[in-house]
Every structure is written in structure tokens, then in C-alpha cells.
Amino acid sequence: MRADVLKGHLDLLLLTIVEDGAKHGYAVIEELRRRTDGAIDLPEGTIYPALHRLECAGLLTSEWHEVNGRRRRSYSLTSGGRHAAREKRREWTAFASTVQRVVGAPAWPTMA
Amino acid sequence: MRADVLKGHLDLLLLTIVEDGAKHGYAVIEELRRRTDGAIDLPEGTIYPALHRLECAGLLTSEWHEVNGRRRRSYSLTSGGRHAAREKRREWTAFASTVQRVVGAPAWPTMA
DNA sequence: CTTGACCCCTAGGGATTCTAGGGGTAGCGT
DNA sequence: ACGCTACCCCTAGAATCCCTAGGGGTCAAG
Numbered sequence: 583m584r585a586d587v588l589k590g591h592l593d594l595l596l597l598t599i600v601e602d603g604a605k606h607g608y609a610v611i612e613e614l615r616r617r618t619d620g621a622i623d624l625p626e627g628t629i630y631p632a633l634h635r636l637e638c639a640g641l642l643t644s645e646w647h648e649v650n651g652r653r654r655r656s657y658s659l660t661s662g663g664r665h666a667a668r669e670k671r672r673e674w675t676a677f678a679s680t681v682q683r684v685v686g687a688p689a690w691p692t693m694a
Numbered sequence: 695m696r697a698d699v700l701k702g703h704l705d706l707l708l709l710t711i712v713e714d715g716a717k718h719g720y721a722v723i724e725e726l727r728r729r730t731d732g733a734i735d736l737p738e739g740t741i742y743p744a745l746h747r748l749e750c751a752g753l754l755t756s757e758w759h760e761v762n763g764r765r766r767r768s769y770s771l772t773s774g775g776r777h778a779a780r781e782k783r784r785e786w787t788a789f790a791s792t793v794q795r796v797v798g799a800p801a802w803p804t805m806a
Numbered sequence: 807c808t809t810g811a812c813c814c815c816t817a818g819g820g821a822t823t824c825t826a827g828g829g830g831t832a833g834c835g836t
Numbered sequence: 837a838c839g840c841t842a843c844c845c846c847t848a849g850a851a852t853c854c855c856t857a858g859g860g861g862t863c864a865a866g
Contacts, residue, residue: 588702588853588854589701589702589821589822589823589852589853589854590699590700590701590852590853591699591793592853592854594793594797595793595796595797598796598797598798599796606813606814607813607814607815608812608813608814609813614796617795617796618792618795618796621788621792622792622796624854624855625854625855625856626813626814626815627815627816627854627855627856627857627858628853628854628855630814630815630816631815631816631853631854632853632854634815635853649813650812650862650863651862651863652812652813652814652861652862652863653813653814653861653862654812654813654814655813655814671797673699674793674797676733677699678790678793678794680730680733680734681703681706681707681786681790682790683729683730684707684710684711684726684729684730684734685706685707685710685783685786686710700822700823701821701822701823701852701853701854702821702822704822704823718844718845719844719845719846720843720844720845721844736823736824737823737824737825738844738845738846739823739824739825739826739827739846739847740822740823740824742845742846742847743822743823743846743847744822744823746846747822761844762831762832762843763831763832764830764831764832764843764844764845765830765831765844765845766843766844766845767844767845
């Protein structure tokens with residue numbers, strides 16, 4: 583799945599992933615891939631700027647760590663980030679059900 | 695609801711609306727507003743360029759009409775447009791269920 | 807020593823939507 | 837007659853977001 587279609591919803595995904603425990607950028611990519619069986623496989627050039635943006639916005643904080651001689655920047659949620667995650671989840675639900683209502687289509691798929 | 699969040703899904707909405715019968719731009723806006731109880735209320739500056747884009751892409755055709763001394767450009771689906779509508783509906787469903795899977799959240803809301 | 811996995815980053819471009827204007831007609835109330 | 841609202845079309849420019857395409861670098865296996 584192209585992330586083009588994610589426009590506007592990437593933040594929600596990132597906040598959600600980090601909500602389950604601090605993660606560094608590369609790990610976020612892997613976790614998204616894992617949770618979606620590869621359906622969401624974002625390039626680094628998408629993830630890193632997005633994480634920076636969220637940190638600038640005060641929703642994430644980062645810390646540098648050294649692991650196995652490799653430096654990592656680990657991100658975790660701020661309290662603002664936790665609030666934003668809840669809020670964006672609400673927005674997503676409203677958005678998705680509204681679009682679903684317009685396009686009609688069968689009731690929400692049972693995720694076969 | 696801001697249409698920012700629509701990015702990448704506006705085409706699906708427009709094709710869906712026009713799929714139910716030819717409509718002019720202004721009527722598309724009203725129909726979207728009607729079907730969503732005002733949740734989706736797009737500015738003209740969003741709709742008109744989008745319709746032009748879809749026509750350029752060969753998914754819509756337009757015809758000028760004169761009604762009550764007012765000129766209207768009426769859009770209808772081409773066969774390519776019908777196909778694209780089905781395809782985009784599939785993509786939307788895949789996208790929405792994937793995001794839903796990531797953000798977890800309760801099962802698909804019963805639209806209380 | 808080359809390749810691949812792991813890990814970080816930025817610049818520039820493309821695509822999409824919004825803001826903020828520009829037209830114009832018809833009909834209503836005053 | 838005038839103003840206001842609804843109806844109806846349009847574009848230019850700004851803003852935003854994600855991608856492409858590079859740039860680093862470490863470590864382990866072949």
C-alpha cells in the first residue's frame with residue numbers, strides 16, 4: 583500500500599506505535615510492517631521527518647542511545663502526545679465512518 | 695471535518711457521488727453535505743479543480759447546460775470512471791481496515 | 807572485502823487541498 | 837431600486853504531506 587493514501591493519518595499511526603513503548607525510527611518502520619503483514623511499509627524518508635515534526639510539535643521526546651556500537655534515537659510519547667493520540671483516534675473513527683457512509687459499500691468488512 | 699484528512703480519498707468520494715447520476719459541481723458539494731449531515735462540507739476551490747483533474751484523467755465527462763438562465767457543467771462517469779470507482783472503493787476498504795488494525799481501538803464502531 | 811542488515815539524516819520534487827479572491831444570474835425583502 | 841442570499845463557475849498561490857534519491861555510519865557473515 584502506498585503511503586500517499588496515508589496523508590493526514592501518518593501521525594496517528596506513529597503515535598499509536600510509540601504509545602506501546604519507546605521506539606527508534608527504524609523499529610517503528612518494522613513494527614508497522616509487522617502489524618500489517620507488510621501492507622504498510624514506509625520509506626525512511628517518510629518516517630524520520632515525520633518523527634521530527636511530531637517532536638517539534640511537542641508530542642514526542644527523543645533520547646540518544648548507544649546499542650552495539652550503533653546510535654539510536656529513541657522516541658517516546660509526551661503527555662501531549664498521549665492526548666493527541668486519543669484525539670486523533672477519535673478523528674480517524676469519525677472520518678472513516680463518514681467516508682464509509684458515503685461510499686456505502688457493504689457494512690464494515692469483517693476483516694476476513 | 696477538515697478535508698485535509700481527505701487527501702487521497704477525495705477522488706473516491708467524487709466518483710461515488712457522480713456514480714449515482716450526473717451532477718454539476720455545486721450539486722456535488724450539496725450531496726456530500728447532505729449524505730454526511732454536514733460533516734463533509736468542501737469549499738468550491740477544492741471541488742472544481744478536482745473535477746477538472748478527474749475529467750483530464752478520463753474518469754469523468756462534462757456537458758454544459760443552461761438551467762434557469764444559469765450555466766452548469768454537468769459531470770458523469772466514463773466507463774473508465776466506473777472501473778476506477780470500484781477500484782478505489784477496494785483500496786479504501788483495504789486502507790481503512792489496515793489502519794484500523796494498527797490503531798486497534800474497539801472493533802469497528804457501531805456508529806452510535 | 808563485499809554485501810546486507812541495521813540506523814540516522816536532508817534536499818528537492820510531486821501531488822493534493824485550502825485560501826482568497828474573481829466572475830455571473832435569479833429571486834426575495836424592503 | 838438596492839442589497840442580500842442562493843446558486844453556479846473559475847483560478848492563482850500558499851501550505852502541507854509524502855516520496856525519491858541521495859548522503860552518512862556500524863556490525864556481522866560470506
